[in-house]
Amino acid sequence: MxxxxxxxxxxxxxxxxxxxxxxxxxxxxxxxxxxxxxxxxxxxxxxxxxxxAWESGGFRFDTGPSWYLMPEVFDHFFRLFGTSTAEQLDLVTLDPGYRVFFEGGTEPLDVSADGSENRAMFERVQPGAGAGLDRYLASARETYRLAVDRFLYSTFASFRPLLVPELLGRLGRLGRLLLQPLDRFAAHYVKDARLRQILGYPAVFLGTSPSRAPSMYHLMSHLDLEDGVRYPLGGFxxxxxxxxxxxxxxxxxxxxxxxxxxxxxxxxxxxxxxxxxxxxxxxxxxxxxxxxxxxxxxxxxxxxxxxxxxxxxxxxxxxxxxxxxxxxRDPGPGAVLVLLGVRGALPELAHHSLFFTTDWADNFDRIYGANPSIPDPASLYVCRPSATDESVAPPGCENLFVLIPVPADPTIGAGGIDGAGDALVEQTADAAIGQIAAWAGIPDLADRIVVRRTIGPGDFATDLNAWRGGALGxxxxxxxxxxxxxxxxxxxxxxxxxxxxxxxxxxxxxxxxxxxxxxxxxxxxxxxxxxxxxxxxxxxxxxxxx
CATH class of the missing domain: 3.50.50.60 (FAD/NAD(P)-binding domain)
Incomplete structure (x- = not known):
């Protein structure tokens, strides 16, 4: 300029x-x-x-992001305008922050809003893992602070501001965090496969897998395991x-x-x-x-x-x-989204619930590998905002948002209302509904659905001009x-x-x-x-x- x-x-x-x-x-x-x-x-x-957002039958659905993390970024943004988050949003801290279901019927684990409770949960699952989590989160806090102070708000128009003792003295550590994948990094701190999945899952928020994300991103665990997960009443x-x-x-x-x-x-x-x-x-x-x-x-x-x-x-x-x-370049994952209005209560599900398959390597390889296909069963995500916000569903009903990661490929198809989407999208939705019902112990889930809409990679490509139909970027x-x-x-x-x-x-x-x-x-x-x-x-x- x-x-x-x-x-x-x-x-x-x-x-x-x-x-x-x-x-x-x-x-x-x-x-x-x-x-x-x-x-x-x-x-x-x-x-x-x-x-x-989409409304039908008294249900109001968010059709996109549903995790409120990094609150300090929102706080700073609003303060730039002379206002505050408290003036603009009515935030609720979720407890549990999320629930994790595992393939094979293992008891689900709740991630608490209280960091000390999360340490205790890790220790119950694997003796010694509580101390491992302490070390992991200490590193995550330090890395998060470094990222906010030195990287996230940088345009990288010049590298001169990065040539400071704070960074130069950490070059060796930064190099290791950039070159070592997240899953291997987490394995140094905990051995139990379920706990390693909890530490590795934030890679999905970043549009990749734990084996492909640099371990620099272990900083994300500071957000969900210590800082807490919030929700803005009224929806996103x-x-x-x-x-x-x-x-x-x-x-x-x-x-x-x-x-x-x-x-x-x-x-x-x-x-x-x-x-x-x-x-x-x-x-x-x-x-x-x-x-x-x-x-x-x-x-x-x-x-x-x-x-x-x-x-x-x-x-x-x-x-x-x-x-x-x-x-x-790597477009990240595509997604099949399923919006469900359900009759009756669903206490089995938290506000946020994650469903993890045992063979993660195969699951992610199907999404990002050389021969992509839709995982079955899939590691998927379910949001139940009606657990927190009564405005999103009619009385006596629940609102569910289901996200199934799939390859970034618009030929998978587009969604529709009441099963009218393309065949592969609707098949993927049916499989996910069945999986949630079986793993969470809700055998009549499909019979209680009164509103249904699906969204597929074809919709992301058409409606958002998303490269290769990617869901995130x-x-x-x-x-x-x-x-x-x-x-x-x-x-x-x-x-x-x-x-x-x-x-x-x-x-x-x-x-x-x-x-x-x-x-x-x-x-x-x-x-x-x-x-x-x-x-x-x-x-x-x-x-x-x-």
């Missing part, structure tokens, strides 16, 4: 944000607060993106509504039903631009109500899927990441983590930035909020590794550091 202080033209002050998911809304809100005139364009008639859609309200308060114009068809850019003007300057963004083309529109802007932030942005929205020769680059393998993940600014076109789960720092709601902050830091030329100062104070007021 050039360097130095200079007057800001009206076009440069204008920003278009593509995509109305959490990353797009957060980016738009922050940039508007920083002094830009921001228009957000969302292709669907409603905002939310992956954080969707409430988070979207609150951020959208902040964006509109800051002056963002949100236009739904507006599908961006192209990001426009122009070659540098040799008479007026700096020598050697790259092409620069001039705006976007989009379609709304069947009518083509053109919107000028000096900055475009695409919070849409990065593959879609780079291969579909940019003209030939303007992509930073071309198809040959994508062929070497590129996996957090070594080659796709931190500065290896890819820049959040185009290497070819000035003024084009990226936000969301397919860029840095990664997948998940907290990471998407941080990615929005990284867009602000890019435009400010801020190469620091920490969060922005609270509250955010506008820097764009007639002049700016460009």
């Amino acid at each position: 050039g360097r130095g202080v200079r007057p800001v033209t009206p076009r440069e002050r204008s920003v278009v944000v593509i995509g109305g998911g959490i990353a797009g809304l957060a980016t738009a809100a922050l940039l508007a607060r920083d002094g830009y005139r921001v228009t957000l364009l969302e292709q669907h008639d409603d905002i939310g993106g992956r954080v969707g 859609r409430v988070i979207i509504d609150r951020i959208a309200a902040l964006a509109e308060r800051e002056g963002v114009r949100i236009e739904t039903g507006a599908r961006v068809t192209a990001i426009r850019s122009a070659d540098a003007d040799s008479d007026t631009d700096e020598p050697g300057r790259r092409p620069h963004v001039t705006g976007v083309d989009y379609v709304a109500d069947g009518v083509a529109h053109r919107l000028e802007a000096g900055v475009v932030v695409s919070a849409a899927d990065l593959h879609h942005t780079e291969t579909e929205l940019l003209r030939e020769g303007r992509s930073s990441y071309r198809e040959r680059w994508w062929k070497r 590129p996996a957090h393998t070594l080659r796709q983590s931190a500065f290896f993940r890819g820049r959040n600014a185009s290497a070819v076109v000035d003024g084009l930035l990226y936000a969301g789960g397919s860029t840095i720092p990664g997948v998940g709601l907290p990471m998407c909020l941080i990615s929005a902050e990284l867009a602000v830091k890019r435009l400010r030329g801020d190469e620091s590794t920490g969060p922005l100062t609270e509250p955010l104070t506008a820097t764009l007021d007639g002049e700016r550091v460009a």
Whole structure:
């Protein structure tokens, strides 16, 4: 974007944000607060993106993220706007945080909101594992703090801020954490297979497997085993509504039903631009109500899927990441989602329940291996928000959200209502319902279903332009983590930035909020590794550091 202080033209002050998911809304809100005139364009008639909602028969379902982790990231984000999480959300701490069912009928294990109870549970399962968990979590705490302070809020525009004694003195340890897979790291601390699964499962949140995730990500265990799991009453859609309200308060114009068809850019003007300057963004083309529109802007932030942005929205020769680059990347898992309204109570299930198969290696190999197929039985996840929130289901009924990880392959098909989805999607849903019934001891579960909807990889590809129908975004393998993940600014076109789960720092709601902050830091030329100062104070007021 050039360097130095200079007057800001009206076009440069204008920003278009593509995509109305959490990353797009957060980016738009922050940039508007920083002094830009921001228009957000969302292709669907409603905002939310992956954080969707669906209602039927008195049931209200979240159709995307359902774990509230890393609360300090949400706290910081809201404080940037002079408000707080307490003012915006009504959070409940879940206890148990989650329940784990194991193949073979072994007694399920509850992960408590109390870290000392989790230590006691580990010790009951395997004598000596309590002390092992203490050591594991001490390492997780240290690594988490290091990640927040030095990596997650860094744009990696420069490596100079990383050349500090705090990091240089830990290079050996960081190297081991990056090169050793998570499952082998966890095996040094506990031997029982069930406990190792509990420590390895956070890799799934990162779109990969315990054998492919760097052990750096053992930091995630600090979040669920010590920091606790929370839930926003009203569902995760409430988070979207609150951020959208902040964006509109800051002056963002949100236009739904507006599908961006192209990001426009122009070659540098040799008479007026700096020598050697790259092409620069001039705006976007989009379609709304069947009518083509053109919107000028000096900055475009695409919070849409990065593959879609780079291969579909940019003209030939303007992509930073071309198809040959994508062929070497890992899209993470796909998913079949099953939304179930169930008659009667389901006390057998916690708010969050995990179902782990015994042969994890085979399970994950079917998803990520050379010859992918849908696991059967599958290690799957069930959310029962009605355990905590009476507003999500009619009286006397339960709300279930089931996620079955599958290969990232849109040919698996799309879902539907009441069994009307593609055959393989519905077969996968039926198998999961049967598995939950058998493992959790709910033999009449299928007979009690009164509302059913499925969502498949084909829906992710069609509705979200998700690369290869992936459910989360590129996996957090070594080659796709931190500065290896890819820049959040185009290497070819000035003024084009990226936000969301397919860029840095990664997948998940907290990471998407941080990615929005990284867009602000890019435009400010801020190469620091920490969060922005609270509250955010506008820097764009007639002049700016460009």
